[in-house]
Amino acid sequence: MPLNLRLSKGRELARTAGDHASDMFAPLTVIGRGLRHHSAWAKARWQATPKERRGPTIFLVAAMGLGIYLLPHGLLFALVALMASAAWVGRAPKAAPAAPEPDVADIKLTALYAALTPYLAGPEDLNPLYRHEGSYKDVFRSWEFDGEGRLSRLELAYPAYFTDTEPAARARIEQVVQGKAGRAREYRFDWDEESNKLRIAALAPLPTDIAVQRFVAAPGEIVLGFTDEDGSARTIPVGQGGAVTQQPPVVWRTGPRSAEPHLLALGAAGYGTSSLIRSIALQALPFADLVVIDGAGTGEHACLVNRPGVHTVETSLHGALAALEWAAQETERRLTALNASRHAGIAPPEDVTRPLWLLLDHPTELSELAHAEGRPDPQDLLELPLRHGRAARVTVVIADDVEARDRITPTVRATTRARVLLGPTGPAEGHAALGAPLDIVPAAQAPAGRGYARIGNSAPVRLQVPATVDPLDEEAPAVLRDAVIALLPHRDTRTEAAAPTEVPPRPAVPPAVIPVVPIPPVDPSAEGRSGVDLGKEHPALRFRPLA
Numbered sequence: 001m002p003l004n005l006r007l008s009k010g011r012e013l014a015r016t017a018g019d020h021a022s023d024m025f026a027p028l029t030v031i032g033r034g035l036r037h038h039s040a041w042a043k044a045r046w047q048a049t050p051k052e053r054r055g056p057t058i059f060l061v062a063a064m065g066l067g068i069y070l071l072p073h074g075l076l077f078a079l080v081a082l083m084a085s086a087a088w089v090g091r092a093p094k095a096a097p098a099a100p101e102p103d104v105a106d107i108k109l110t111a112l113y114a115a116l117t118p119y120l121a122g123p124e125d126l127n128p129l130y131r132h133e134g135s136y137k138d139v140f141r142s143w144e145f146d147g148e149g150r151l152s153r154l155e156l157a158y159p160a161y162f163t164d165t166e167p168a169a170r171a172r173i174e175q176v177v178q179g180k181a182g183r184a185r186e187y188r189f190d191w192d193e194e195s196n197k198l199r200i201a202a203l204a205p206l207p208t209d210i211a212v213q214r215f216v217a218a219p220g221e222i223v224l225g226f227t228d229e230d231g232s233a234r235t236i237p238v239g240q241g242g243a244v245t246q247q248p249p250v251v252w253r254t255g256p257r258s259a260e261p262h263l264l265a266l267g268a269a270g271y272g273t274s275s276l277i278r279s280i281a282l283q284a285l286p287f288a289d290l291v292v293i294d295g296a297g298t299g300e301h302a303c304l305v306n307r308p309g310v311h312t313v314e315t316s317l318h319g320a321l322a323a324l325e326w327a328a329q330e331t332e333r334r335l336t337a338l339n340a341s342r343h344a345g346i347a348p349p350e351d352v353t354r355p356l357w358l359l360l361d362h363p364t365e366l367s368e369l370a371h372a373e374g375r376p377d378p379q380d381l382l383e384l385p386l387r388h389g390r391a392a393r394v395t396v397v398i399a400d401d402v403e404a405r406d407r408i409t410p411t412v413r414a415t416t417r418a419r420v421l422l423g424p425t426g427p428a429e430g431h432a433a434l435g436a437p438l439d440i441v442p443a444a445q446a447p448a449g450r451g452y453a454r455i456g457n458s459a460p461v462r463l464q465v466p467a468t469v470d471p472l473d474e475e476a477p478a479v480l481r482d483a484v485i486a487l488l489p490h491r492d493t494r495t496e497a498a499a500p501t502e503v504p505p506r507p508a509v510p511p512a513v514i515p516v517v518p519i520p521p522v523d524p525s526a527e528g529r530s531g532v533d534l535g536k537e538h539p540a541l542r543f544r545p546l547a
């Protein structure tokens with residue numbers, strides 16, 4: 001047998017013998033450790049015993065020893081008892097218990113309490129609710145954390161002298177809470193002024209995967225977007241991510257019985273006000289005619305050019321002025337016709353009852369241009385449609401940058417009672433844009449199309465506008481572009497419309513504003529085509545300037 005094999009076999013034998021020996025001697029080791037422990041204990045007791053009591057102690061121990069000796073099998077029992085107690089004491093010591101995990105809720109609520117203390121502690125209060133050495137348990141009534149350890153609900157008490165009626169004071173507290181609880185989420189702040197309590201709730205994100213589609217809504221109803229369950233009285237079926245789900249819509253009712261016949265949408269740049277205009281246009285087109293003014297001139301509404309029901313899409317000041325002058329005249333004509341039919345006691349002609357929608361994207365850009373050129377402000381031309389549009393079935397939708405709010409005329413602001421605000425904004429901006437304070441603090445980062453809506457005097461609700469991309473934007477996802485294309489009316493679809501009975505015919509364009517480029521005649525060979533022509537090859541309809 002080779003030497004190294006012998007060596008390794010020897011090593012193996014030695015290891016096995018060692019293992020067996022340690023197994024065999026383990027009880028002896030335990031008893032030995034216990035006896036050592038006992039002797040150390042006895043030695044310590046002896047040293048701790050005062051000298052004058054040592055004699056009696058020796059005597060007592062000797063008497064016990066004698067007693068045990070005299071008992072039948074006493075020595076044997078004493079030996080067994082000693083071994084058993086030594087084995088018990090000498091067993092392997094238990095692992096020290098792990099230090100308890102720090103309580104996340106405790107850490108976070110303590111930090112929040114400390115952060116709120118400077119704002120809620122009164123220097124002259126002898127028994128302050130918030131004090132530097134205080135505990136959050138004295139003022140935080142209830143709280144909840146989500147699965148990720150983030151604060152999701154909190155109710156706290158605040159002193160009666162805190163100025164909870166002042167927006168600036170509230171905003172400071174809301175900022176502190178959002179800072180400590182995480183800026184990535186929206187929070188609702190419910191200030192109970194009567195009982196000096198503040199309830200805070202983190203809001204779940206609204207779905208962002210709903211594309212524009214044919215929504216279940218009555219003619220004249222526009223689904224601005226979707227909100228929380230408690231923000232809407234109903235839900236509608238919606239195609240979302242390949243399935244049909246029920247979602248609570250934000251519905252804007254238009255028409256002669258609407259108390260909010262016109263809409264003003266303001267948004268931070270890039271947060272989707274143009275997409276909202278497109279979404280409204282696609283929903284209004286089945287029952288209304290449109291005039292579209294693209295004040296930014298970016299061509300974002302080119303997909304509507306030459307569509308049936310779209311009178312014009314204007315990007316220039318010259319064209320916008322002509323179109324709005326026509327709209328003002330058309331409003332007047334409709335009012336006169338409606339009055340005449342009311343006097344005669346007959347039904348008004350169909351061409352005055354068909355809804356007309358004026359969609360203006362970034363009109364303040366045109367206002368600036370008009371001022372520079374000494375021409376009339378396009379917003380001033382909206383006065384008649386805005387003031388009398390409800391009776392004349394004319395609806396005005398204006399979308400602009402939130403920073404351009406000061407350039408929006410007082411008439412527009414006073415007559416647009418349906419409001420939308422998109423993108424993250426401060427409390428003052430939110431109040432100004434919606435006409436009411438917002439009890440929600442927006443997240444630091446919001447997806448495009450996220451904001452708030454306020455219809456009339458109702459409370460503002462959260463809003464996520466359905467994705468309505470520009471189908472001519474080649475960078476937009478194809479599936480979203482297809483969703484828009486599917487809703488664009490083709491030249492054939494209106495002539496073939498299955499249910500034209502509820503849709504009154506389009507009013508005749510007055511002679512003063514005859515389109516320079518007429519709508520091309522319907523091509524019969526195109527019937528039944530499923531694809532939709534985006535109309536890129538057709539120039540926008542232009543109105544002749546009024547003399």
Ligand SMILES: Nc1ncnc2c1ncn2[C@@H]1O[C@H](COP(=O)(O)OP(=O)(O)OP(=O)(O)O)[C@@H](O)[C@H]1O
Pocket residue numbers: 267268269270271272273274275276296300401448449450464465466467468469470476
């Ligand atoms: N609701 C939405 N869902 C998904 N994407 C959106 C939504 N709204 C807008 N977007 C996307 O955000 C981008 C900007 O949108 P849009 O042009 O509508 O914003 P805007 O506010 O009009 O911008 P600007 O003020 O610069 O004109 C586009 O790429 C658009 O596709």
